Amino acid sequence: MSRTVLAALLLLTLPHAALAQGETPPSAPAQQDPAAAYDELVKAFNKAVSDWQTAAQAAVEKAQAEGGRMPAIAMQPPTKEFIGRAQELAAEHAGKDAAVPFLGFILKYASNERAAVKKAISTLAADHAASKAIGDVLPFAGNAMRFGAREQVAALLDAVADGHPDADTKAQGLIARGGMRLQTARTDEQRKAAEADLRAVATTTKNEEILAQAKDALFEIENLQVGCKSPEIEGVDTDGVPFKLSDYRGKVVLLDFWGFW
Amino acid sequence: MIPHERSLVEKWKDKPFVILGVNSDGTDTEEGLKKFREMAKEDGVTWRSFRDEGSTPRISETWRVQGWPTLYFLDHEGVIRHKDLRDDAEMEKALEAMIVAAEAAAKAPKAPAKPEPQKAGK
Numbered sequence: 001m002s003r004t005v006l007a008a009l010l011l012l013t014l015p016h017a018a019l020a021q022g023e024t025p026p027s028a029p030a031q032q033d034p035a036a037a038y039d040e041l042v043k044a045f046n047k048a049v050s051d052w053q054t055a056a057q058a059a060v061e062k063a064q065a066e067g068g069r070m071p072a073i074a075m076q077p078p079t080k081e082f083i084g085r086a087q088e089l090a091a092e093h094a095g096k097d098a099a100v101p102f103l104g105f106i107l108k109y110a111s112n113e114r115a116a117v118k119k120a121i122s123t124l125a126a127d128h129a130a131s132k133a134i135g136d137v138l139p140f141a142g143n144a145m146r147f148g149a150r151e152q153v154a155a156l157l158d159a160v161a162d163g164h165p166d167a168d169t170k171a172q173g174l175i176a177r178g179g180m181r182l183q184t185a186r187t188d189e190q191r192k193a194a195e196a197d198l199r200a201v202a203t204t205t206k207n208e209e210i211l212a213q214a215k216d217a218l219f220e221i222e223n224l225q226v227g228c229k230s231p232e233i234e235g236v237d238t239d240g241v242p243f244k245l246s247d248y249r250g251k252v253v254l255l256d257f258w259g260f261w
Numbered sequence: 262m263i264p265h266e267r268s269l270v271e272k273w274k275d276k277p278f279v280i281l282g283v284n285s286d287g288t289d290t291e292e293g294l295k296k297f298r299e300m301a302k303e304d305g306v307t308w309r310s311f312r313d314e315g316s317t318p319r320i321s322e323t324w325r326v327q328g329w330p331t332l333y334f335l336d337h338e339g340v341i342r343h344k345d346l347r348d349d350a351e352m353e354k355a356l357e358a359m360i361v362a363a364e365a366a367a368k369a370p371k372a373p374a375k376p377e378p379q380k381a382g383k
Contacts, residue, residue, distance in 0.1 A: 219325075220325045224324060224325060224341065224344075225341065226341050226342060226343060226344060227340065227341065227342075228340065228341050229338075229339055229340055229341075230333065230335050230339045230340065230341050231323060231324070233283070233311060233316075233320055233323075234316070235283075235311035235312060235315055235316045235320060236311065236312050236315045236316075237309050237310060237311060237312070238284060238288050238294065238297055238298075238301075238309075238310050238312060243309070243311075245281065245335075245339070246339060248279055248281065249337065249338065249339055250277060250337050250363065250366075250367065251277040251278055251279050251337055251363060252276075252277060252278045252279075252334075252335070252336060252337060252356060252359040252360050252363050253278075253279055253280075253281055253334075253335040253339075254266070254269070254278075254279070254280045254281070254332065254333075254334060254335075254356065255281050255282075255283065255332065255333040255334075255335055256266070256280060256281070256282050256283070256330055256331075256332055257282075257283045257285065257313070257320075257321050257324065257326045257329055257330055257331040257332075258262070258282050258283070258284060258285070258310075258329060258330040259284055259285040259286045259313075259329055260286055260296070260297065260300040260304075
């Protein structure tokens with residue numbers, strides 16, 4: 001499979017995009033209930049992404065069937081219009097909890113709207129770090145890193161992880177910050193800081209879902225670092241024969257996650 | 262990647278060393294498998310690979326693989342010694358040292374029958 005096709009197929013599996021139904025205009029009348037406006041925005045966006053995926057897939061299939069070159073399809077979902085709309089709605093509810101989901105939408109779905117992402121993460125850090133609505137958008141805060149907003153992301157996560165009044169939200173802040181720290185860690189000290197965040201979750205909340213998330217994030221630290229005993233792999237080889245990684249104890253193993261594509 | 266790996270397999274064929282792949286070409290399907298076999302033959306891939314998609318969750322998911330290829334260097338006790346060395350010369354140097362250690366451990370006189378497995382990282 002060529003890389004182009006793979007990239008297209010990966011995009012075809014974008015989350016939340018497959019189930020959109022019905023026609024909804026992307027713009028809604030002003031002064032609408034913010035929750036309803038948010039639902040409408042997401043629904044319209046999902047529909048647009050779904051249409052784009054269908055078109056992209058059809059173009060790839062056609063090119064494959066004809067054995068021709070890959071078509072010059074748009075490799076990014078149609079986000080611009082919707083990011084703009086989310087900005088408008090966030091501005092409409094500026095300073096209030098109702099703005100948070102719209103700012104979160106921008107972090108979650110922006111493809112190349114750099115300025116909008118920077119503004120959204122800055123606004124969240126400045127105005128909403130103590131909001132009870134902030135927990136839901138924390139998992140997407142890290143997305144802003146690739147738009148060059150590292151400081152703003154750190155400011156928001158520090159504020160939530162260190163100072164949010166609600167224990168569950170604080171714990172979510174610790175998970176988000178630990179994850180970001182782990183992802184960017186270059187030294188043992190930084191890795192320890194990431195680990196400390198994730199371990200602190202257990203003494204911060206009793207919410208089982210949040211505890212499970214922290215445990216999942218700790219798996220990497222506890223099992224996949226240099227010096228760790230490697231996790232067992234029990235699987236099947238390409239001839240269909242079952243085998244285990246530990247069958248090769250006594251030998252040096254170069255474990256290679258690979259593909260031809 | 263593959264030519265270098267092929268050369269390592271050849272170079273250390275009499276040593277305690279293997280390459281094990283975790284292949285993500287969709288080898289859980291007939292179509293993926295067919296393509297895999299053609300390509301493996303063409304490129305001289307002789308080493309064994311797990312089918313990534315053949316396990317739930319996928320092996321690459323459990324191992325938190327973010328991009329391909331990803332390499333882990335495991336010693337004779339299954340301990341991760343390096344991750345993601347990319348430079349051919351550095352890889353070889355690291356593996357050589359690990360092979361020496363594996364041979365030494367195999368020859369060690371009166372080694373305890375079952376050494377205690379090392380505890381996961383601290």
